[in-house]
Amino acid sequence: MPRTVASRLFLSYLAVVLVGLAAAALTIAGLLLRYENDQTRLRLEELSAPFLTAIQTGVRSGQQPREIVEALTEQARAANARLLVITPQRRVVVDSDGTLVNFTIPPVNTANIGTFTEKDEQWIFVRQQLLRAVVGAGGQGFIVVARPRAVFADTIRDLLPALLISAAVSAGFALVVAALLSRTITRPLRVLASGARRFAKGEYETRVPLSGPNEVAELGTAFNEMAGEIQRARGSERAFLADISHELRTPLTSIQGFAQAIVEGEARGDAVTRAGEVIHREARRLVRMVEGLLQVAKLEAGAQAMAQEDVSPARLLSSAVAALDVQARDAGVRFDVADADALPSVRGDPDKLAQLFLNLLDNAVKHSPRGATVRVRGERDDGTIILRVRDAGSGLPEGAQVRLFQRFYRGENAVRNGAGLGLAIAQAIAQAHGGAISAQNVADGGAEFAVRLPISRS
Numbered sequence: 001m002p003r004t005v006a007s008r009l010f011l012s013y014l015a016v017v018l019v020g021l022a023a024a025a026l027t028i029a030g031l032l033l034r035y036e037n038d039q040t041r042l043r044l045e046e047l048s049a050p051f052l053t054a055i056q057t058g059v060r061s062g063q064q065p066r067e068i069v070e071a072l073t074e075q076a077r078a079a080n081a082r083l084l085v086i087t088p089q090r091r092v093v094v095d096s097d098g099t100l101v102n103f104t105i106p107p108v109n110t111a112n113i114g115t116f117t118e119k120d121e122q123w124i125f126v127r128q129q130l131l132r133a134v135v136g137a138g139g140q141g142f143i144v145v146a147r148p149r150a151v152f153a154d155t156i157r158d159l160l161p162a163l164l165i166s167a168a169v170s171a172g173f174a175l176v177v178a179a180l181l182s183r184t185i186t187r188p189l190r191v192l193a194s195g196a197r198r199f200a201k202g203e204y205e206t207r208v209p210l211s212g213p214n215e216v217a218e219l220g221t222a223f224n225e226m227a228g229e230i231q232r233a234r235g236s237e238r239a240f241l242a243d244i245s246h247e248l249r250t251p252l253t254s255i256q257g258f259a260q261a262i263v264e265g266e267a268r269g270d271a272v273t274r275a276g277e278v279i280h281r282e283a284r285r286l287v288r289m290v291e292g293l294l295q296v297a298k299l300e301a302g303a304q305a306m307a308q309e310d311v312s313p314a315r316l317l318s319s320a321v322a323a324l325d326v327q328a329r330d331a332g333v334r335f336d337v338a339d340a341d342a343l344p345s346v347r348g349d350p351d352k353l354a355q356l357f358l359n360l361l362d363n364a365v366k367h368s369p370r371g372a373t374v375r376v377r378g379e380r381d382d383g384t385i386i387l388r389v390r391d392a393g394s395g396l397p398e399g400a401q402v403r404l405f406q407r408f409y410r411g412e413n414a415v416r417n418g419a420g421l422g423l424a425i426a427q428a429i430a431q432a433h434g435g436a437i438s439a440q441n442v443a444d445g446g447a448e449f450a451v452r453l454p455i456s457r458s
Helices: 005-060 065-078 149-200 214-263 270-301 313-323 325-331 350-366 422-432
Strands: 082-086 092-095 113-118 121-132 140-148 309-311 334-338 346-348 373-381 384-390 436-441 447-454
Touching: 005 065, 005 113, 005 121, 005 140, 005 149, 065 082, 065 092, 082 121, 121 149, 149 214, 214 270, 270 422, 309 313, 309 350, 313 325, 313 334, 313 350, 313 373, 313 384, 325 350, 346 350, 346 447, 350 373, 350 384, 350 422, 350 447, 422 436, 422 447
Parallel strands: 334 373
Antiparallel strands: 082 092, 082 140, 113 121, 121 140, 309 346, 373 384, 384 447, 436 447
16 A cells, blocks of 8 residues: 555556446446447347348249348349348258258247357347248248358447447546646645745744635644644743742842851841741742642643542632631721622542632722722523622733733732732632633722633532
8 A cells, every 4th residue: 555645546546447447438438339239239239121121022923031132142142241040949940051851940039139159150130920821821920130240249349449438538547637636635734744844843833724625624624723722832831930930039039148148258147047038938939839830730631639529619708718818907998798608519639629719809999099998799501600709900911811810920000029829829720620710800909810711510
């Protein structure tokens, strides 16, 4: 089996052409056979008409069929034919060649045409009915006019050269068309393969033109979409590396600077304690950052094992509010939770879902001014629950509705000492449970985060 698509297409077209030619040959052979039979019948009927008239005229004048046939023998031979007189039982009683007397000829078809073989030579004949009493008293006979089959095969032989030339021309034309079609169809595939090789070498801007049949064009579309996603992923990877480098540099710089001050003796007395506190704080910040990154990576990869329990959203919210009570009072912010008790259970990991709501409420507290209220509302919608957390802050920066769930993203109004991982972790947890988080600004100020989670089926 050829290894290239072009070769396989070419052979497929060639096979189709050959099958088509074979079918055409069979059809033409059938038509020629029918044509031969029709022409044979017409020619034999034309040839038999005068012999039939002569025999019947002679019988009326009192001559015997044998005498009449003998008189017509030379005329029959001149027409490359022979005359037979047969009984209704197909037994030959008179033969112009004298060799088939008492021979029983085969039956005729519906057109009164038949064949018989004599000494390896095949004859075609037509049968015509004679008047009564031609073959004995009260009898009934038939005149048979026969010609060698080879005479009629000449017509086929005359047509064969033209048919063979036509078949050769058709096959040659079909081969050229098959080659062109196979190259035309495979050209987009070759272009796609070339584009894939360029992309593999690092040319991530490579895209392929959408041409060829629909299936090939769909393949090109899929390649372009894949290339775009990979290019965006690499862009995100580069941005992530830049962000994490920046985020790690700040605490590491503080740790290095204060540790150096202690080692070199520049920090003495209370300054050593203060330097130690900074080192400890920044080290804890690094630990939280690394743990957050690992958690997001595991959640997005589905590698973190999660419990599967029926969890009450109201209980999750109550726990999150209680955990943030001191922080909210220090910030002068209060919580207003409503419509959560009537919500059905969701299925998932209670610890992870608790962390999701804790991160959202913590984010709302941090972005709400003193004296503001963080409102939490729940509703049910088409097999899911929706929990809306609305703060009273300055709202989302322009174009931040999607980017704020990316790792290390912090808007202009973000809290400076945050790591920028809280919302990324919350989104990863929601997606791991088959849900999602969306965000938007509200008309009266502030931002609203909507958490959608599927209802438990149990």
